[in-house]
Amino acid sequence: MASHTFTTSNPLRGRIRVPGDKSISHRALMFSSLAVGESTIEGLLEGEDVLATAAAMRQLGAQIERSNDGVWTVHGAGLGSLLEPHQALDMGNSGTSTRLLMGLLASHGFTATFVGDASLSGRPMNRVIEPLSQMGASFEASSGGTLPLMLRGAFAPVPIRYRLPVASAQVKSAVLLAGLNTPGITTVIEPVATRDHTERMLAGFGATLEIGEDNGERVISIHGESDLKSQHVVVPGDPSSAAFFMVAALIVPGSDLVIENVGLNATRAGLVEALRQMGGSIEELNPREVGGEPVADLRVKHSVLKGAEIDPAFAPSMIDEFPVLFVAAAVAEGATVTTGLEELRVKESDRLATMAAALTLAGADVEESDDGLTINGTGGDLLKGTPSGASVETKLDHRIAMAMAIAGLASQDGVSIDDTSPIATSFPTFTSLLDQASS
Incomplete structure (x- = not known):
């Protein structure tokens, strides 16, 4: 296990490029x-x-x-x-x-x-x-x-017509x-739209798909046995990876950072909207389309964030970004309320319980409910940080580890993390990019 303490940072400046989605x-x-x-x-x-x-x-x-x-x-x-x-x-x-x-x-x-x-x-x-x-x-x-x-x-x-019981891009x-390899037409009905990379890319590779709506639900049909x-x-830059740097630039005073080539697919970009709702300055430069996916360079400047009630409808488009949103909420002015997040309890860890415990250890004011967290922010003051000799339990969850690393950048005493090795699973260059942006 590789433990590490992340401490207050210089402003994040210049240009960085996060890994592919x-x-x-x-x-x-x-x-x-x-x-x-x-x-x-x-x-x-x-x-x-x-x-x-x-x-x-x-x-x-x-x-x-x-x-x-x-x-x-x-x-x-x-x-x-x-x-x-x-x-x-x-x-x-x-x-x-x-x-x-x-x-x-x-x-x-x-x-x-x-x-x-x-x-x-x-x-x-x-x-x-x-x-x-x-x-x-x-x-x-x-x-x-x-x-x-x-x-x-x-x-x-045999082809089926399947209505998703729970919003899940992976099941869809x-x-x-x-x-694809089934004769006839297979149809999936989505009560709530989820990320649509599969549909966009399959169409790009020449599969025959029809996408429509029926009573407000998304209906996707694929014709089998097409070459x-x-x-x-x-591959555009991963918005889930960019998320950590967006929040870091928003909460570290003096920051003005451009994150290049970020995928802004509407089914994934909920965090950008949520942070803007909290008063975050996030500007889209050079918007363009690459391989059927919308992309832009994001200029993010330090902002005074205000607590907000996050609409549960955002959840499917930012489900992996909630851990780092909770960090932004911890240093905002006032309360941030999130609901409708039961899905976070069955991720790599129970992300609601794990983040509530981690942020509380670092000095944040957090209340946990069945389906979300309410976080009373510091009003822009630094978090206290983890007590001497104590470290955040990441439960082998890479997003918890990275979110709490960002919390460390806005803490007095730093945030100590029990094990940073899971970060390599999803984002091997995370710490070197942080160093590059803040040097």
Whole structure:
């Protein structure tokens, strides 16, 4: 375990570029592996989660190589031509890889076993197992629907019309990916719109999709057995990674930072709106579209933040950003109230309980409810920081670790974190970028 104390920072200035979007990186590797011909991917996030996807796609028959200039080349196996893996697919810590690949393989007539690390092996997969079973796949999971898990893909998959019981981009994507190799039309109905990277990128690769609305619900239909065409993919910067630097620049006095090439897909950009609602100065420079995804450079300046009641409708578009929003709230003027966040209790950790405990230890005034936190901010004063000899428990959760690192930048005594190693899973360059921006 690598413990570390993060302390008050110089202003964050200049320009930085965060790594590629993780959600888009996973999908770029998967869809390139299904396309016929050679695809290239620029800006791929090279964290352990995405590398787990690359390793799995290689086991399934794709040829994947990285050149010295950081461009990845993928020779696809072609839809329906994936090979049965000889060994278990090791998903590491990546819930996204697991759920999307379960969908992809559910309509291929062979058996695959999924394993993961201790954290991933505690995460339930039933939400994906249920619709994929309706399509003809069968599963043998560990108790509670967890990994290790064996999937027997359907030899004759059947298309379904599936209404998501809970908003989840991963479940939606799993069903759509299963539909790729299923004859007929597979339809997913979303009561609440979730991130739409799967739909955007599948359309870019040449899949036939129809997206419409019915009684205010989003209806996505995919036509099975259409060939995907190879592409050149440029991955935008990850808004979830940019989030930490946005909040850091807002709360460290004197900061004026440009974060380049940030993906601003409306299904992901809720944090920008929430921070603006709190009085944050976030300006979009050079807005453009890259590979079907909206992108801009964000100029973020230190701002006096005010507490706000965060609309629960924002939640799906910023579900991973709440830990760092809680940090912004801790130094704002007045109370910030969040509700509708039950989903945070089943992430890499119970993020409501873990963040409430972490911020309280660092000197914040936090009240926890069943579905959110109420945080009474310091009014711009520094947090006290963690007491001598005490450190925040991150529960092996990378976003908790990074959020509390940012809290340390606005603390008197620094914030000590029990284990920074999970940061490498999702954002290996996090601390070097922080140093670059504040040097």
